[in-house]
Amino acid sequence: MNRLAQETSPYLLQHAHNPVDWFPWGAEALQKAAQENKPILVSIGYSACHWCHVMERESFENEQVAQVMNAHFVCIKVDREERPDVDAIYMDAVQAMGVQGGWPLNVFLMPDAKPFYGLTYLPARQWINLLSSVRSAFDEHRDQLADSAEGFAKQLSMSVSEQYYLTDTEPVFTRDLLKAMYQKLAQSFDPVKGGPRRAPKFPMPSIYSFLLRYYHVTQTEEALNHLRRTLDFMALGGIYDQIGGGFARYSVDDQWFAPHFEKMLYDNGQLLTLYSEAYSLTQSPLYRKTVFQTIAFIERELTSPEGGFYSALDADSEGVEGKFYTWTTAELKTILGNDFDWFSTLYHISPDGNWEEHEGEGRNILHRVVTDEDFATRLGIPDPEFTDKLRSAHRKLMAVRDQRIRPGLDDKILCSWNGLMLKGLVTAYRVFGEASFLELAERNARFLREKLTHPETGQLWHSYKTGASGSAGKATLTAYLEDYAAVIDGYLALYQATFQESYLREADRLTRYALDHFWDEEDHLFYFTDLAGESLIARKKEVFDNVIPASNSMMAHNLYTLSLLLERQIDGEPAYTDLLNAMMGRAQPLLEQNAEYLTNWAALYALRVQPTAEIALIGPQALTFRSRIDERFYPNKVLSGTETRSDLPLLENRTTIGGQTAIYVCYNRACQLPVTTVEEAFTSLQP
Numbered sequence: 001m002n003r004l005a006q007e008t009s010p011y012l013l014q015h016a017h018n019p020v021d022w023f024p025w026g027a028e029a030l031q032k033a034a035q036e037n038k039p040i041l042v043s044i045g046y047s048a049c050h051w052c053h054v055m056e057r058e059s060f061e062n063e064q065v066a067q068v069m070n071a072h073f074v075c076i077k078v079d080r081e082e083r084p085d086v087d088a089i090y091m092d093a094v095q096a097m098g099v100q101g102g103w104p105l106n107v108f109l110m111p112d113a114k115p116f117y118g119l120t121y122l123p124a125r126q127w128i129n130l131l132s133s134v135r136s137a138f139d140e141h142r143d144q145l146a147d148s149a150e151g152f153a154k155q156l157s158m159s160v161s162e163q164y165y166l167t168d169t170e171p172v173f174t175r176d177l178l179k180a181m182y183q184k185l186a187q188s189f190d191p192v193k194g195g196p197r198r199a200p201k202f203p204m205p206s207i208y209s210f211l212l213r214y215y216h217v218t219q220t221e222e223a224l225n226h227l228r229r230t231l232d233f234m235a236l237g238g239i240y241d242q243i244g245g246g247f248a249r250y251s252v253d254d255q256w257f258a259p260h261f262e263k264m265l266y267d268n269g270q271l272l273t274l275y276s277e278a279y280s281l282t283q284s285p286l287y288r289k290t291v292f293q294t295i296a297f298i299e300r301e302l303t304s305p306e307g308g309f310y311s312a313l314d315a316d317s318e319g320v321e322g323k324f325y326t327w328t329t330a331e332l333k334t335i336l337g338n339d340f341d342w343f344s345t346l347y348h349i350s351p352d353g354n355w356e357e358h359e360g361e362g363r364n365i366l367h368r369v370v371t372d373e374d375f376a377t378r379l380g381i382p383d384p385e386f387t388d389k390l391r392s393a394h395r396k397l398m399a400v401r402d403q404r405i406r407p408g409l410d411d412k413i414l415c416s417w418n419g420l421m422l423k424g425l426v427t428a429y430r431v432f433g434e435a436s437f438l439e440l441a442e443r444n445a446r447f448l449r450e451k452l453t454h455p456e457t458g459q460l461w462h463s464y465k466t467g468a469s470g471s472a473g474k475a476t477l478t479a480y481l482e483d484y485a486a487v488i489d490g491y492l493a494l495y496q497a498t499f500q501e502s503y504l505r506e507a508d509r510l511t512r513y514a515l516d517h518f519w520d521e522e523d524h525l526f527y528f529t530d531l532a533g534e535s536l537i538a539r540k541k542e543v544f545d546n547v548i549p550a551s552n553s554m555m556a557h558n559l560y561t562l563s564l565l566l567e568r569q570i571d572g573e574p575a576y577t578d579l580l581n582a583m584m585g586r587a588q589p590l591l592e593q594n595a596e597y598l599t600n601w602a603a604l605y606a607l608r609v610q611p612t613a614e615i616a617l618i619g620p621q622a623l624t625f626r627s628r629i630d631e632r633f634y635p636n637k638v639l640s641g642t643e644t645r646s647d648l649p650l651l652e653n654r655t656t657i658g659g660q661t662a663i664y665v666c667y668n669r670a671c672q673l674p675v676t677t678v679e680e681a682f683t684s685l686q687p
Contacts, residue, residue: 008465011047019066040109047410048262048312094118114149156538169585181595194230199254205270206600213606238367245293261315272424281633307447308413326363419486426493430630485554524582549600617641619661
């Protein structure tokens with residue numbers, strides 16, 4: 001066993017028995033490289049990564065390869081989910097070298113940790129040849145490598161404003177610019193299957209969150225149609241686990257058919273928010289089913305006994321990608337009996353398999369293109385009867401699947417991803433009113449407060465690992481901006497669902513901490529790492545939205561919500577609004593150039609094109625009225641409420657009307673006359 005045996009990350013522990021003399025990222029490895037004047041090999045991956053497992057089997061478990069690595073390099077293994085700061089630096093470096101990034105990410109560094117070469121997966125023979133070439137270059141051309149590494153390090157240290165020529169700009173919010181953002185984004189739309197017109201296809205929830213808000217502002221049917229097309233095909237496709245619920249990380253094709261089978265918490269948390277919001281607009285039964293089934297999957301397979309949510313499930317089981325989730329035709333016939341024929345039609349089952357062959361047998365991915373209602377019509381039976389038949393078939397398949405060897409579980413609990421799931425659960429509760437969703441969310445909020453918040457400093461931790469056999473769990477790693485951004489967002493949603501002011505106060509407190517420890521006054525953006533955290537060769541800022549929105553765009557959303565619910569003053573000035581405008585001013589030139597990479601920023605921009613409704617509820621029916629308001633799609637609002645009285649800005653000095661619950665609809669702190677019914681409130685909302 002190597003040093004990784006002392007780590008808590010499941011990904012690092014997977015490599016603890018490698019003959020490679022792995023170090024975790026840290027001072028010991030960096031000091032060894034400096035003292036022995038050796039180049040560093042940093043290999044970055046994550047536990048659910050299929051090609052990471054392949055490279056481990058082919059190379060890192062190979063004694064011959066390990067001998068070369070141990071002799072000529074200081075070898076560091078990094079879990080990108082534990083150390084997104086390290087991953088971001090070296091991913092940027094590799095892309096600056098002209099290499100397309102991905103995982104496993106293997107980067108060669110000088111002894112001072114500055115990068116000079118990098119790449120992704122290589123087969124063992126090519127890998128061992130590369131190791132020899134890199135070591136020869138280090139020995140024979142060290143000066144040139146050092147100059148190259150210094151150049152990359154300088155590029156990594158450039159501020160966002162320097163890189164993209166950004167200056168202080170007062171943001172301007174216009175429908176014309178919003179329309180231009182949409183039109184440029186729409187050029188990439190797949191008009192048949194939804195999503196982007198390319199493969200692979202990633203869910204990218206922030207794109208469709210933007211489309212929801214764009215449609216709300218403009219009523220553009222094309223935007224709504226693309227949104228529905230995408231969400232329908234995703235929920236019906238192989239990327240979605242048709243039997244057990246939950247989405248895989250992406251589809252390798254352009255049809256949403258063949259997934260890369262790992263299931264990530266961050267995808268499913270964001271997709272719960274997206275499908276819940278989309279249901280409130282469309283009332284699609286498919287979206288409701290998707291939300292309920294996905295939450296059942298999360299509760300069943302990714303929830304810890306303490307109320308935290310685990311990170312991921314592997315793509316592989318028994319060393320075979322997708323084996324847990326796919327079926328032979330013979331298996332399905334045996335399990336389903338008389339139900340096989342209609343089931344095979346619905347899910348496109350092929351006698352020889354519709355996907356890859358394993359162990360001489362063709363395997364099928366369950367995927368479909370029609371909804372339950374349409375298929376019931378095709379069969380000529382009532383929808384409730386078909387629903388019962390389908391549930392029965394699913395139960396039979398789940399019973400068999402549960403006996404299979406399961407994919408590996410990455411049981412570390414990440415603060416940021418838990419924040420995303422918290423937001424997803426709360427949004428589902430607000431839309432559907434299902435009490436169990438709120439219970440699961442509040443249990444998670446308690447976990448975040450008790451296990452991932454420092455009891456003295458109040459700062460967050462990034463990662464938590466449940467103790468074995470009932471022993472105490474362990475929180476590690478100073479939290480990153482993504483942790484604060486996602487948890488603040490979750491707390492703000494939870495306040496608006498429950499009107500418990502402790503959630504709002506905690507969101508405000510964490511925001512003040514982030515401003516004190518992450519804010520860059522010159523760039524008017526947040527750094528990714530805490531001022532009190534480890535010093536790396538560069539201190540980065542995350543601006544561009546990806547499968548997870550950029551932590552800066554999430555913080556911009558948080559500042560906007562807080563500016564409406566709980567404006568804070570610094571020297572008499574409205575701090576949150578000023579900071580938000582400074583951030584949006586920096587982002588606006590990038591939005592004008594290409595909003596495709598800033599869709600979470602664009603979603604916030606859409607909200608600011610017209611005033612946001614500030615809705616205050618005062619009286620005994622405050623929560624009942626809240627639930628009725630949230631049933632309808634109206635994203636451009638914030639809610640504040642109390643059954644009695646409150647000193648919060650939207651509630652202060654406001655009262656019931658003759659003992660009846662009052663609804664105050666306000667814009668820019670100016671309120672209309674209060675009303676006592678939800679219908680009256682909606683008539684006063686701006687379109």
